[in-house]
Amino acid sequence: MSTDNPFTRLPEAASFTVTSTTVADGAAWSPEQLSGIAGVPGGKDISPQLSWHGAPDGTRSYAVTVYDPDAPTGSGFWHWAVADIPATVGELPEGAGDDTGSGLPEGAFQLPNDARAARFFGAAPPPGHGPHRYLVVVYALDVASIGVPADATPAFLGFVMSGHTLGRAVLTATAETPA
Incomplete structure (x- = not known):
């Protein structure tokens, strides 16, 4: 598992807090967050x-991403991206990232992940590849709508957000598939 932090290459942003009843920061995903699709x-x-x-003050919306920087692709792997979460929202329930986004607040939408499905794609590190980190990030944005199309990639979302990010909250989960 690499210790490279991809956020060191991004513009500075205030820190705030993200927690989960599903996984503790630094802990392994439960089987529910692993990929049955894979x-x-x-x-x-x-x-x-x-x-x-x-x-931070001035937050007008949020976005959430789940990214594996340790995937053997040269560009990592985006597992989930949600945009346009209203600033009045401070929580997403477990399972919000299903095929329909049934647990997302009104106005929020899922972008296609790197498997090209607009849903949460669970962890699936290659067998024997070692532990992978899954960076779960909530972005506080200075716009009510980030203005990306629903079929945009998470990387494009990140590019557009770079000029609108007021803060980032990061939780890291892990997974490893034995050889």
């Missing part, structure tokens, strides 16, 4: 519960 035993592709607080 055939991981016990995997169910259920998005984690997330709560956040302490965002």
